[in-house]
Amino acid sequence: MDLCRTYYRIHSMTAPAYRIEYIYAFTTGSNHMRNFLVSTAAFRSLCDAPTSPDEYLSGSMKDLVIKGGDVTNDFTTALIKLSKDGIVDPRRGPNCVWHEHSDGKFCAKQPGEAYVDV
DSSP states (O other): OHHHHHHHHHTTOOOOHHHHHHHHHHOOSSOHHHHHHHHHHHHHHHHSOOSBTTBOSOHHHHHHHHTOSHHHHHHHHHHHHHHHTTOOOTTSSOGGGGSOOTTSOOOOOOOOOTTSOO
């Protein structure tokens, strides 16, 4: 997860609908990868300029959301969470939010990023 987040951050990427659909097809239940990818798509829909007046989602993302199921629920939840948390970019911030510590040890504290108030 840390490598994926770093890659997405460095390349200013957000997950396209086909990648989200792929992950949801081959995983079950809530997991960090699903949450991360759908959160980047929600972030994009909140922060990017509309593709045309009143068009905040791409056609492929609309088609994916219309299908319903876990993707729609998770996308809606991500939109609400981002809105309530001040639209914080899921590609930035502490890694510990996005992975599990199966050995019980937590990550070493990382220095804050320049945009974060301490």
